[in-house]
Amino acid sequence: MNFDDYRGVWVFLEEKDGGIAPVSLELLGAGRQLADKRKTLLSGVLIGEGITDLAETAFEYGADQVFVYDDPIYRHYRTEAFMRAMLACVEKHKPEILLYGATSTGKDLASAVATDLPTGLTADTTQLDVEQDTGLLLASRPAFGGNIMATILCKKYRPQMATVRPKVMKALPREPGRTGTIIAESIPLKETDVRTKVLEIVRATTRRVRIDEADIIVSGGKGLGSPQGFQLIHTLAETLGAAVGASRDVVEAGWIGHHHQVGQTGVTVTPKIYFAIGISGAIQHLVGMQNSGLIIAINKDPKAPIFQSCHYGIVGDAMEIVPMLIEGFQSALGRKEEVNAGKV
Amino acid sequence: MLHIVACIKQVPDTKIIKMNPKTNTMDRSSAPAILNPYDSHAVEEAVRLRARYGGVVSVLTMGPPPAVKAIKKCIEIGADDGYMITDRAFAGADTLATSYALTKAIEKIAAIRPIDLIICGKMTIDGDTGQVGPGIARRLDIPPLTSVKKVAEVNKEEGYVIVHRKLEDGYEVIRSTLPCLFSVEKEINEVPYSSMPNVLRAARYQPHIWSVNDLPDIDRTQLGLKGSPTIVSSVWAPAKPQGGTMLEGPPPQQVQQLLDVVLQRKELFESRGGAS
Numbered sequence: 001m002n003f004d005d006y007r008g009v010w011v012f013l014e015e016k017d018g019g020i021a022p023v024s025l026e027l028l029g030a031g032r033q034l035a036d037k038r039k040t041l042l043s044g045v046l047i048g049e050g051i052t053d054l055a056e057t058a059f060e061y062g063a064d065q066v067f068v069y070d071d072p073i074y075r076h077y078r079t080e081a082f083m084r085a086m087l088a089c090v091e092k093h094k095p096e097i098l099l100y101g102a103t104s105t106g107k108d109l110a111s112a113v114a115t116d117l118p119t120g121l122t123a124d125t126t127q128l129d130v131e132q133d134t135g136l137l138l139a140s141r142p143a144f145g146g147n148i149m150a151t152i153l154c155k156k157y158r159p160q161m162a163t164v165r166p167k168v169m170k171a172l173p174r175e176p177g178r179t180g181t182i183i184a185e186s187i188p189l190k191e192t193d194v195r196t197k198v199l200e201i202v203r204a205t206t207r208r209v210r211i212d213e214a215d216i217i218v219s220g221g222k223g224l225g226s227p228q229g230f231q232l233i234h235t236l237a238e239t240l241g242a243a244v245g246a247s248r249d250v251v252e253a254g255w256i257g258h259h260h261q262v263g264q265t266g267v268t269v270t271p272k273i274y275f276a277i278g279i280s281g282a283i284q285h286l287v288g289m290q291n292s293g294l295i296i297a298i299n300k301d302p303k304a305p306i307f308q309s310c311h312y313g314i315v316g317d318a319m320e321i322v323p324m325l326i327e328g329f330q331s332a333l334g335r336k337e338e339v340n341a342g343k344v
Numbered sequence: 345m346l347h348i349v350a351c352i353k354q355v356p357d358t359k360i361i362k363m364n365p366k367t368n369t370m371d372r373s374s375a376p377a378i379l380n381p382y383d384s385h386a387v388e389e390a391v392r393l394r395a396r397y398g399g400v401v402s403v404l405t406m407g408p409p410p411a412v413k414a415i416k417k418c419i420e421i422g423a424d425d426g427y428m429i430t431d432r433a434f435a436g437a438d439t440l441a442t443s444y445a446l447t448k449a450i451e452k453i454a455a456i457r458p459i460d461l462i463i464c465g466k467m468t469i470d471g472d473t474g475q476v477g478p479g480i481a482r483r484l485d486i487p488p489l490t491s492v493k494k495v496a497e498v499n500k501e502e503g504y505v506i507v508h509r510k511l512e513d514g515y516e517v518i519r520s521t522l523p524c525l526f527s528v529e530k531e532i533n534e535v536p537y538s539s540m541p542n543v544l545r546a547a548r549y550q551p552h553i554w555s556v557n558d559l560p561d562i563d564r565t566q567l568g569l570k571g572s573p574t575i576v577s578s579v580w581a582p583a584k585p586q587g588g589t590m591l592e593g594p595p596p597q598q599v600q601q602l603l604d605v606v607l608q609r610k611e612l613f614e615s616r617g618g619a620s
């Protein structure tokens with residue numbers, strides 16, 4: 001394997017709701033820095049049906065070129081179909097570094113591609129850097145349940161691949177009008193070559209705010225004591241128009257569903273305001289929320305580790321503090337509504 | 345009749361593990377070794393499918409000799425048979441080398457009894473990648489189905505399965521050819537307490553144990569540390585956060601201070617209350 005043949009930083013551009021997934025835009029931001037350091041191009045790989053136009057978005061967020069596989073066979077994500085396209089692209093254009101979002105799709109694709117190439121794959125990376133002269137990717141991630149951070153290298157194989165956690169890297173500000181090169185690609189792939197079929201896609205119907213997109217998250221932990229106690233979290237969240245988060249212990253106790261879990265084995269979130277109420281602040285929880293804009297902790301134990309990771313802390317009983325907060329916000333925000341209503 | 349193989353791993357309980365702050369290594373003696381929690385759901389799902397369609401459930405692990413205990417745990421859940429591959433040559437394997445070794449073992453099991461379905465956990469709590477399952481599937485050239493949260497149907501006669509795959513915002517219903525491999529989500533089932541007969545059977549049970557030499561046509565350069573493209577170059581303790589402002593005074597006063605801080609962020613509330 002001649003390493004000099006492998007050049008450029010690539011990002012797998014995941015499609016979501018007719019656009020490019022936020023995590024892919026974040027990776028373009030991170031990838032831009034790596035590419036600049038290596039004085040090389042930043043490319044995206046787009047696979048789907050009728051997705052060529054999305055390349056424009058990728059240019060505006062930092063890509064220099066985008067390889068596009070636009071074909072009805074890629075209408076839904078399917079491991080085998082996407083993997084064939086990605087393998088062909090890698091073999092033809094030989095990137096030095098290839099990044100994927102650590103989403104269910106990104107992880108699925110990356111694992112399959114890594115096995116077939118073969119090459120190394122670092123999972124759930126939270127920090128990325130590259131050695132300027134050698135091009136060695138320094139991919140760092142939490143390990144052993146978040147107890148340590150580890151830097152993983154792939155010295156003997158190219159491309160170097162990593163999946164990267166959503167909401168950890170920063171997308172560049174959008175630069176309208178920035179352009180790049182679209183490179184249309186295709187491979188001879190027939191429907192009969194793909195052994196899976198997507199029969200139906202069922203979107204979650206809840207109209208509630210999703211935690212990975214919310215500006216404000218109110219999260220509750222075991223300290224709420226019971227499912228009844230946890231109702232306070234729902235009420236505060238409703239008052240603020242916020243999403244509800246939870247620690248793993250709460251999810252395991254069955255007080256709330258899995259998709260509310262924040263942390264290493266849950267969702268990584270970066271809301272503008274994060275309330276951690278009755279949450280001790282275990283490292284596995286912290287890695288999922290520590291980049292939030294404003295972190296507010298309420299816990300009755302002054303020594304709870306969460307107080308080391310918050311911007312504002314209140315030592316006190318949630319059963320006493322939260323009802324007061326709800327009332328305070330209700331009257332403050334309620335008043336505002338009246339004022340607005342008066343103006344109309 | 346289905347032959348289902350569940351891949352399982354013994355892991356240190358990382359929740360209570362102690363780290364050596366000087367070397368940043370795990371103090372393995374501080375943490376009990378447990379069956380990877382996600383893998384218990386893989387075994388349970390295999391057992392449930394056996395109840396639905398009939399067949400045999402085998403479990404497979406790669407690990408050091410004490411991992412026999414994890415196999416016994418799976419027998420308690422209801423597995424019929426356990427296989428373990430253990431050898432110094434496997435040590436230090438990353439996901440690529442792990443999936444290679446497990447695939448070789450699966451090929452040997454399949455020679456004894458053809459396999460219809462392989463089930464893995466979503467991920468391990470020590471390796472924490474979720475990459476081994478799809479890796480095995482690719483090596484066997486069978487479809488990998490990750491994030492499986494429900495198995496709607498397994499039809500061996502017609503050679504297909506229908507499963508629900510969890511997505512970030514819902515799920516998709518997928519049909520795949522059989523044989524294939526699932527990586528299952530925790531929510532796929534609940535693992536009940538083990539029955540007394542299973543517990544008794546587990547206590548006596550001795551798994552099949554193979555070393556490298558028992559696996560035919562194995563390429564030793566693809567095993568263990570040698571066969572692993574990724575290497576851990578350094579480990580360090582996560583940055584210790586600084587801590588913030590602790591609000592003082594009686595509770596109502598603290599709450600008032602907090603309200604002031606939050607309500608300052610007016611922009612967050614602007615879409616509320618008919619700003620249109």
Ligand SMILES: Cc1cc2nc3c(=O)[nH]c(=O)nc-3n(C[C@H](O)[C@H](O)[C@H](O)COP(=O)(O)OP(=O)(O)OC[C@H]3O[C@@H](n4cnc5c(N)ncnc54)[C@H](O)[C@@H]3O)c2cc1C
Binds near residue numbers: 145267278279284317
């Ligand atoms: C591999 C692995 C992955 C994990 N992944 C995650 C993850 O993704 N997310 C996650 O959250 N955890 C995760 N965990 C679990 C994590 O280690 C902790 O066990 C968990 O976060 C603790 O939840 P908690 O803070 O709600 O409960 P506890 O640790 O029990 O804390 C409850 C807190 O509430 C306080 N309290 C009690 N009563 C009151 C009251 N009346 N008012 C105010 N405060 C009160 C207590 O002082 C205490 O600090 C993981 C663990 C492992 C091993």
Ligand SMILES: Nc1ncnc2c1ncn2[C@@H]1O[C@H](COP(=O)(O)O)[C@@H](O)[C@H]1O
Binds near residue numbers: 468473477
């Ligand atoms: N050493 C091992 N022996 C058997 N199965 C394993 C082993 N390592 C991983 N697996 C399987 O692969 C899944 C994903 O593991 P990982 O990629 O390490 O997160 C686990 O849930 C197991 O089902």
